[in-house]
Every structure is written in structure tokens, then in C-alpha cells.
Amino acid sequence: MDRFKRYGLYVVPEGALFSKGSTWLGWDSVAGKPVVHSPVDDLPEDIATLTATPRKYGFHGTIKPPFxxxxxxxxxxxxxxxxxxxATRPPVxxxxxxxRRLGGFVALVPSEPSGALAELASAAVAGxxxxxxxxxxxxxxxxxxAGLTEAQEALLQRWGYPYVMExxxxxxxxTGRTPHANAVQRVLAQHFAPELxxxxxxxxxxxxxEGDAGVFHLLHRHPLSG
Known part of the structure; x- marks a missing residue:
């Protein structure tokens, strides 16, 4: 396993949501191979262009950023x-x-903040x-x-990443950043609706x-069993 460049701890969904997310992005991180993009109507921009930035990471949510x-x-x-x-942490x-649109890109997010998820991430970053x-x-x-705030700069220096802890x-x-984020958000809300x-x-x-080609692969999945 030491042949890889960087490592991270992620939430990687399973089942229908993972399948939908992977075919949208064009990369299956579990199988470790490209997949054909699922057809999505009414996109204002080419799907390969929209997904170029997040594709290499696979469909995931970051818990401990790559290092x-x-x-x-x-x-x-x-x-x-x-x-x-x-093994010490319960499921969330x-x-x-x-x-939702987040600045210039589009993502799946919790409808309401989750204190349990934030605490899990903070514990993983520190632990x-x-x-x-x-x-x-x-x-x-x-x-x-990116133009960090003073607080983000402090997080970067302490933890190596500016968007952890608080x-x-x-x-x-x-998606990556796109001038069509609002339109893409509306299309993807419908596209992912059955899985949500x-x-x-x-x-x-x-x-x-992260392998030599710059794409991420799932090495091991560990149950939250605490």
C-alpha cells in the first residue's frame, strides 16, 4: 500500500447512491476503473467538463483530507x-x-448540519x-x-488543511467550478432525487x-462499530 502518493479517510456511499454518483463522475473508486457517464438531459455544459475536477477523487465525502x-x-x-x-465510533x-450549489460548484450536502458528523470528522483529523x-x-x-481567513490560515498551519474542525x-x-452552477443544480436535483x-x-x-495517475482508489472500508 505504500506505493500511493497520498491517503485520506472518506465517506464512500454504497448501493444505488454510489452507483449513481460514480456514473455521473465517470470514475468508480471501488472498482478502480473509469465508467461510462450516465446520460443526463438538459445540462448547460458537457458532462465530462463539468466533472473533470472531482472525477479523480471518486464519489465521496471527505472526513480526513488527503495527506x-x-x-x-x-x-x-x-x-x-x-x-x-x-471501531470506537458509532454510525451517523x-x-x-x-x-446544493456551494459557491461555484455543485454538491450533495446534508439538508441540515449534523453535529455527529462534524464531531466524527474532527476526531478523525486529530486522531x-x-x-x-x-x-x-x-x-x-x-x-x-483561495484567500483564506485568519481562522482558516490557522487551521492550515495546524492540520495541513484550512477546512477542517470548525x-x-x-x-x-x-462538479468543478462552473458559471452554470444554478442550472446544473436544478438538473442534478432531479437526477439524484430517487436516491435521496x-x-x-x-x-x-x-x-x-491516490495512485500515480492522480486518481483515488478505495483500499479498505472500516465499519463504524463503536
Whole structure:
């Protein structure tokens, strides 16, 4: 497992929602292969263009953002720590998900904030932090291009990512930035509606890894069994 460039802990849905999200993006992170885009009518932009940015990550929601392994650690140790962490945490149920515009992109998000999910993410970020190498100067510069607040800059320096802890907002990204975000949101709300009629149960977390081609693969899924 050490051949990968970066690792992260994600929510990776299962069943019909995962299938719909993967065929929308064009990448199945569980099978580790491209999939044909599902046909979606009335899009204002080409589907391959809309999904180019999130495709490499697969259909997921980030819990611990991707990181390079710290010196003295290895992927097997990270996997063992992730398994042990998940064994202490209970599942989280999101009553409803919805398709929403977030700035210039579109994502699936909880209809209402979930304190349990935010607490799970914060605990994972802190609990696995010993496996994270400090970000490079290039990575820090890239993050700062977004125009971080003082609080986000502090999070970046402490945790290697500016949108964790109190800045965490769970989302499953569906598009890159697009000037047609409002129109795409309306189309995708209809497209995903059949899969959003029931509560969304998060019963496991997935250890994911970025390969040489820049796409993420699911390595292990660990049940939340605490």
C-alpha cells in the first residue's frame, strides 16, 4: 500500500447512491476503473467538463483530507489506526441529503448540519494526525490562493488543511467550478432525487489512496462499530 502518493479517510456511499454518483463522475473508486457517464438531459455544459475536477477523487465525502505519509510511518500502520478509530465510533445517520450549489460548484450536502458528523470528522483529523507529513511550501501556496481567513490560515498551519474542525462542511462534490452552477443544480436535483428519498446512513469510513495517475482508489472500508 505504500506505493500511493497520498491517503485520506472518506465517506464512500454504497448501493444505488454510489452507483449513481460514480456514473455521473465517470470514475468508480471501488472498482478502480473509469465508467461510462450516465446520460443526463438538459445540462448547460458537457458532462465530462463539468466533472473533470472531482472525477479523480471518486464519489465521496471527505472526513480526513488527503495527506502524504509522515516519515517513520507506513500505509499498513495507517490502515490499522483507521480500523481502530472506526471501531470506537458509532454510525451517523443524515436524515436528508440535497443537491446544493456551494459557491461555484455543485454538491450533495446534508439538508441540515449534523453535529455527529462534524464531531466524527474532527476526531478523525486529530486522531490520525501523526501519520500526516507537513504540507510542502507549494501545497501551502496553493491553498492560500483561495484567500483564506485568519481562522482558516490557522487551521492550515495546524492540520495541513484550512477546512477542517470548525470550518468542516460535509459535501459530496458533483462538479468543478462552473458559471452554470444554478442550472446544473436544478438538473442534478432531479437526477439524484430517487436516491435521496431515504435517510443517508454512514456505517463505515474508507481509507482511500491516490495512485500515480492522480486518481483515488478505495483500499479498505472500516465499519463504524463503536
Amino acid at each position: 502524504v505519509l509522515a516519515k517513520g510511518t507506513d500505509a499498513d500502520g495507517l490502515n490499522d489506526a483507521a480500523r481502530a478509530f472506526c 445517520v443524515i436524515p436528508t441529503l440535497e443537491v 490520525l494526525d501523526s501519520f500526516r507529513a507537513p504540507p510542502s511550501d507549494a501545497e501551502l501556496a496553493r491553498r492560500r490562493k 470550518a468542516f462542511r460535509f459535501h459530496m462534490t458533483l 428519498s431515504a435517510p443517508f446512513a454512514i456505517n463505515s469510513l474508507a481509507l482511500m489512496a
